[in-house]
Amino acid sequence: MNVVRTPGGLSVRVAPRAVLAVLLLAAAALAASVALIGTGDYPLAPGEVVRTLTGGGTPAQEFIVHDLRLPRVLVALLVGAALALAGAVFQSVSRNPLGSPDVLGIAQGATVGALSVIVLFQGTSTAVSGGALAGGLLAGAAIYLLAWQKGVHGQRFVLIGIAMTAILTSVIGYLLTQADLNDATRATTWMVGSLNGRDWNQVWPLLTVCAVLVPVVLSQGRDLRMLEMGDDTAYALGVRVERTRLVSLTAAVLLTAAATAAAGPIAFVALSAPQVARRLTGSPGPCLTAAACTGATLLVTADWASQHLFGADRLPVGVLTGMLGGCYLLWLLHTERRAGRG
Numbered sequence: 001m002n003v004v005r006t007p008g009g010l011s012v013r014v015a016p017r018a019v020l021a022v023l024l025l026a027a028a029a030l031a032a033s034v035a036l037i038g039t040g041d042y043p044l045a046p047g048e049v050v051r052t053l054t055g056g057g058t059p060a061q062e063f064i065v066h067d068l069r070l071p072r073v074l075v076a077l078l079v080g081a082a083l084a085l086a087g088a089v090f091q092s093v094s095r096n097p098l099g100s101p102d103v104l105g106i107a108q109g110a111t112v113g114a115l116s117v118i119v120l121f122q123g124t125s126t127a128v129s130g131g132a133l134a135g136g137l138l139a140g141a142a143i144y145l146l147a148w149q150k151g152v153h154g155q156r157f158v159l160i161g162i163a164m165t166a167i168l169t170s171v172i173g174y175l176l177t178q179a180d181l182n183d184a185t186r187a188t189t190w191m192v193g194s195l196n197g198r199d200w201n202q203v204w205p206l207l208t209v210c211a212v213l214v215p216v217v218l219s220q221g222r223d224l225r226m227l228e229m230g231d232d233t234a235y236a237l238g239v240r241v242e243r244t245r246l247v248s249l250t251a252a253v254l255l256t257a258a259a260t261a262a263a264g265p266i267a268f269v270a271l272s273a274p275q276v277a278r279r280l281t282g283s284p285g286p287c288l289t290a291a292a293c294t295g296a297t298l299l300v301t302a303d304w305a306s307q308h309l310f311g312a313d314r315l316p317v318g319v320l321t322g323m324l325g326g327c328y329l330l331w332l333l334h335t336e337r338r339a340g341r342g
Contacts, residue, residue, distance in 0.1 A: 018281040018290060025280070025293035029077065032300040036076070037069045039307050067199075075198040076303050076317075077296040079263045080273070082255040084218050084295025087270030088160045088277070088286040089252035092224040093245055094158050096142050098329075100271035104161025107137020107270075108168035111191060111262035115172060118187045119179040125230040128190065129205070129261035136257025139164060142251060193264035193318020203260045209258040213251045218288050220248045225285030266318050268325020269295050 037053075042064055044052070051057055052065045056109035087100040094104075101107050113135020116330070117123035123131065147160040159163075176184055223244040224336040226234040234241050277287045280294070302324070303317040 015281065015283050017250065018283045020279075021280040022290050022293055023262065025277075025290065025297050029293060029297040030302055032297060032304055033073045033077065036073050036304040036307075037065055037301055039212045039304060040064075040069065041124060065177075068328070071203050072195050072198045072303075073300065074203045075206065075262055076195055076300045078210050079195075079259040079294035080269055080297070080299030081214070081292040082206070082210055082259040082295075083266060083270040084273035084277070084298075085288060086252040086256045086259075087295075088222065088274035088288055088291040089220075089248045090270070091215060091274050091297045092228055092286040093249060094155075095228055096155075097275055098160070098271070099158055100268075100274075101252070102265065102267055102270055104158065104169055105139050105143055105164035106136050106161075106253055106256045107260055107265045107267075108172065109142075109164050110136035110174070110257045111246045111265050112168050112171050112310050113138070114190060114261070114264075115179075115187050118190065119175045120181050122151065122165050126201075129202075132261035133254075133257045136253055138258060139168065140249065140253030140257075144246075189316075190264050191323070192264040192316045194316035195263055196316065198263065206258055209254065213255050213258075214292070216251045218254070220244055220251075220329065221286060221288045224248060224288075225314075228285060241251065264318060266299065267322040268328065269299055269321055270329045272325055273298055 009323075034046050034049050038046060038049045042060075044061065044064070048057065048061060049065065052061045053070075057065065067169055083101070086106075090099040090101060090104060093099070110132040112315045113133070114128045114130040115131075116135070117128045117131035121127065123204065143157070143161050143164050146164075147157040176187060179187055223234070223239045226237050226239045227241065227244060231241050234244075259266070274286065274291040276298075277290035277294040281287050299317065299321070302320050304319050306315040306320045309315070
């Protein structure tokens with residue numbers, strides 16, 4: 001850890017390994033994005049993709065890149081970053097590597113909201129997105145209030161979240177049994193989590209949410225790092241514990257709900273990306289910037305891999321992240337047990 005002094009006398013801590021990890025992750029996300037834009041029924045070489053993005057492509061290439069493929073890539077980057085940041089916040093607040101929105105019921109709440117709009121009201125895609133956002137917010141508020149007992153403590157928070165997940169999963173099953181064939185098919189497709197067919201209508205709302213909430217989460221990084229040492233230690237270091245917890249969790253719930261509204265419930269990115277970022281940076285605390293870059297890289301790479309392995313748009317990316325995330329979860333449980341924490 002190096003300390004850099006600015007001309008104004010301000011001291012800034014810089015971790016060279018963390019900075020290098022963020023730069024490498026950003027470069028990997030950019031490379032994967034170029035590769036993903038070039039993948040499809042009309043393949044483009046990386047040079048052609050870059051030339052088209054900078055305004056030198058043919059009219060056909062301009063249409064394919066800007067209208068068909070670039071929105072999908074941007075949604076993947078934003079959803080991956082949003083879920084990873086949300087996961088980092090939940091893991092930091094709960095002080096548990098298993099704490100993530102898809103384990104603690106936030107993603108399930110968003111799913112219930114979206115399915116309610118699909119099954120009960122046959123709503124449009126915009127209405128489905130609004131339902132997912134509302135469902136995620138309500139689930140997050142319910143978990144926080146139920147976990148409150150002179151403050152919110154990690155173990156209680158996790159247990160309430162797991163219980164909420166079970167309840168909401170049952171609600172999801174009930175809604176599917178009440179749907180007709182067309183609505184059930186539409187609901188099931190949405191629940192898998194997919195980037196297929198994403199356009200600028202999904203990019204702009206998600207970009208707006210991220211532009212507002214990502215700086216909010218990043219501003220809480222130091223206080224979240226203090227929270228991981230326990231409430232008493234955080235109080236002693238001057239952290240406003242409940243305010244930090246409430247602001248961070250609210251932003252994380254909104255990021256999760258917005259990401260789910262844009263792409264469906266993409267599994268395990270929020271769980272795995274923060275842990276991968278911690279191991280890459282070797283830094284204490286939530287490593288928020290590295291987590292966001294890791295999530296974006298993971299999701300774009302997973303989407304590229306699904307198209308290369310199974311053909312364009314044949315395997316929704318949520319299926320692949322679910323399989324990889326399940327393997328990661330088993331590995332995490334194994335390492336926790338060997339370390340004597342499981």
